[in-house]
Amino acid sequence: xxxxxxxxxxxxxxxxxxxxxxxxxxxxxxxxxxxxxxxxxxxxxxxxxxxxxxxxxxxxxxxxxxxxxxxxxxxxxxxxxxxxxxxxxxxxxxxxxxxxxxxxxxxxxxxxxxxxxxxxxxxxxxxxxxxxxxxxxxxxxxxxxxxxxxxxxxxxxxxxxxxxxxxxxxxxxxxxxxxxxxxxxxxxxxxxxxxxxxxxxxxxxxxxxxxxxxxxxxxxxxxxxxxxxxxxxxxxxxxxxxxxxxxxxxxxxxxxxxxxxxxxxxxxxxxxxxxxxxxxxxxxxxxxxxxxxxxxxxxxxxxxxxxxxxxxxxxxxxxxxxxxxxxxxxxxxxxxxxxxxxxxxxxxxxxxxxxxxxxxxxxxxxxxxxxxxxxxxxxxxxxxxxxxxxxxxxxxxxxxxxxxxxxxxxxxxxxxxx
Amino acid sequence: xxxxxxxxxxxxxxxxxxxxxxxxxxxxxxxxxxxxxxxxxxxxxxxxxxxxxxxxxxxxxxxxxxxxxxxxxxxxxxxxxxxxxxxxxxxxxxxxxxxxxxxxxxxxxxxxxxxxxxxxxxxxxxxxxxxxxxxxxxxxxxxxxxxxxxxxxxxxxxxxxxxxxxxxxxxxxxx
Numbered sequence: 207x208x209x210x211x212x213x214x215x216x217x218x219x220x221x222x223x224x225x226x227x228x229x230x231x232x233x234x235x236x237x238x239x240x241x242x243x244x245x246x247x248x249x250x251x252x253x254x255x256x257x258x259x260x261x262x263x264x265x266x267x268x269x270x271x272x273x274x275x276x277x278x279x280x281x282x283x284x285x286x287x288x289x290x291x292x293x294x295x296x297x298x299x300x301x302x303x304x305x306x307x308x309x310x311x312x313x314x315x316x317x318x319x320x321x322x323x324x325x326x327x328x329x330x331x332x333x334x335x336x337x338x339x340x341x342x343x344x345x346x347x348x349x350x351x352x353x354x355x356x357x358x359x360x361x362x363x364x365x366x367x368x369x370x371x372x373x374x375x376x377x378x379x380x381x382x383x384x385x386x387x388x389x390x391x392x393x394x395x396x397x398x399x400x401x402x403x404x405x406x407x408x409x410x411x412x413x414x415x416x417x418x419x420x421x422x423x424x425x426x427x428x429x430x431x432x433x434x435x436x437x438x439x440x441x442x443x444x445x446x447x448x449x450x451x452x453x454x455x456x457x458x459x460x461x462x463x464x465x466x467x468x469x470x471x472x473x474x475x476x477x478x479x480x481x482x483x484x485x486x487x488x489x490x491x492x493x494x495x496x497x498x499x500x501x502x503x504x505x506x507x508x509x510x511x512x513x514x515x516x517x518x519x520x521x522x523x524x525x526x527x528x529x530x531x532x533x534x535x536x537x538x539x540x541x542x543x544x545x546x547x548x549x550x551x552x553x554x555x556x557x558x559x560x561x562x563x564x565x566x567x568x569x570x571x572x573x574x575x576x577x578x579x580x581x582x583x584x585x586x587x588x589x590x591x592x593x594x595x596x597x598x599x600x601x602x603x604x605x606x607x608x609x610x611x612x613x614x615x616x617x618x619x620x621x622x623x624x
Numbered sequence: 625x626x627x628x629x630x631x632x633x634x635x636x637x638x639x640x641x642x643x644x645x646x647x648x649x650x651x652x653x654x655x656x657x658x659x660x661x662x663x664x665x666x667x668x669x670x671x672x673x674x675x676x677x678x679x680x681x682x683x684x685x686x687x688x689x690x691x692x693x694x695x696x697x698x699x700x701x702x703x704x705x706x707x708x709x710x711x712x713x714x715x716x717x718x719x720x721x722x723x724x725x726x727x728x729x730x731x732x733x734x735x736x737x738x739x740x741x742x743x744x745x746x747x748x749x750x751x752x753x754x755x756x757x758x759x760x761x762x763x764x765x766x767x768x769x770x771x772x773x774x775x776x777x778x779x780x781x782x783x784x785x786x787x788x789x790x791x792x793x794x795x796x797x798x799x
Binding site: 249345354 | 640651692693698714720779780781789
């Protein structure tokens with residue numbers, strides 16, 4: 207019997223054929239932690255007297271969650287990561303360089319890789335045909351030192367997205383639709399593979415938005431087979447030679463199959479406090495918004511900023527609605543600057559912040575007041591996620607977020623399409 | 625494996641890691657410091673002080689969803705929580721808990737029935753939960769290979785130091 211993408215990649219990294227349900231120890235290609243989870247990994251390696259990394263270039267510490275640091279306690283935790291990097295040679299991606307998941311796809315991950323990270327959204331890289339999954343600090347500590355992890359091989363769910371995406375509907379709406387349909391634990395433990403003509407026509411940027419949110423349905427990873435779009439992305443990133451064809455075999459076993467008709471989709475919004483609480487824009491009445499946030503590993507890429515800027519051009523944010531824009535990486539920021547997008551945001555009344563996770567993690571750069579409502583392009587709307595359990599988080603595409611910033615309430619972006 | 629005897633603290637569905645330990649405390653790595661903020665958004669500060677040694681947390685669906693922070697199971701364990709029983713667990717929380725030697729049990733019926741404040745006896749080896757307050761009993765399937773090894777070694781680090789990944793790989797492939 208054939209194999210799914212996950213089964214192929216894990217088999218290659220174990221050195222024999224593996225099947226779903228098996229516990230295995232696998233070799234890894236890329237290992238990372240961030241400033242929230244990394245300090246614990248470093249402390250554990252210190253305790254074990256194992257302060258070393260298996261591969262300097264591919265053991266990475268990202269300072270993105272509280273970046274630049276707003277508090278001395280966090281600064282001290284970050285210092286620990288910088289010292290570890292100096293001592294072991296682990297790669298350091300410091301303040302201002304961007305969100306780990308965006309940086310990983312820009313400069314590290316290749317098709318067929320096995321990637322582990324101490325961050326739940328590590329599944330993002332799966333759009334490059336890599337098996338990429340989030341773990342805890344202990345797993346990652348040992349992966350840094352030994353270059354190995356223990357895994358249970360997951361079963362795979364396949365999602366086939368067919369038809370044509372209507373105007374004003376984006377990959378964010380596709381993944382919100384899927385999570386709304388199967389539930390926040392609808393794919394717990396499973397690998398989620400996405401395919402179909404809609405997926406084939408998406409840019410890499412849009413694909414990353416989909417795999418980024420696999421964990422919001424409980425998935426172990428999100429995966430998309432490689433094709434010409436993957437190839438030209440890697441080429442542009444200077445890694446054209448790292449391209450390889452990787453797809454599930456036609457006789458691979460999928461535990462479940464889901465079909466999604468893209469033609470029927472409309473812009474969607476996820477309501478508080480669970481990601482699967484999804485409503486269509488046509489069913490939403492008058493939700494006033496105190497803050498709009500455009501950015502994150504889900505939707506802070508150049509394509510996202512272009513879409514938001516096209517709506518905000520020559521317009522102002524609503525006087526009662528704050529607008530915060532955070533490019534996902536330094537490179538995204540630079541490109542947006544050169545294209546004039548940053549000027550559009552500033553003219554529209556936005557606060558543009560340095561690359562990183564921004565207010566999504568609830569530590570800095572836009573913590574909500576009691577009772578306030580935010581519409582964000584991030585991936586998660588749990589109670590307390592943005593630093594205040596008395597706040598309310600709604601999730602949407604950058605287009606819906608931009609239109610809502612103008613109107614001061616949740617708004618249909620299709621009214622603003624030219 | 626150990627017998628767990630303790631009082632129940634019951635929670636609902638989708639208890640995420642931000643509710644177990646908010647992100648602003650992630651700079652802490654000391655288990656005792658983290659414990660002081662356990663369930664702070666739901667229960668307020670210093671909830672850990674009223675949690676008894678060997679108490680049990682009951683959750684609904686998707687317990688531990690969200691961020692990969694291992695601080696969540698660490699704060700639970702350091703507060704005295706000996707075990708979490710839920711209808712379902714989020715995957716990263718599940719592996720993180722076993723990696724630090726905190727056992728989790730998936731038993732939907734028990735998670736539904738059992739109420740706050742009730743007293744339970746849990747036998748991990750036999751797969752039995754006994755509600756001492758109501759006398760009702762529940763069974764759960766035996767834990768799988770790697771999970772047992774993690775609990776026997778009280779976590780992944782001691783497991784690796786004691787046995788190493790390579791020996792485990794040999795054993796898994798021959799078995």
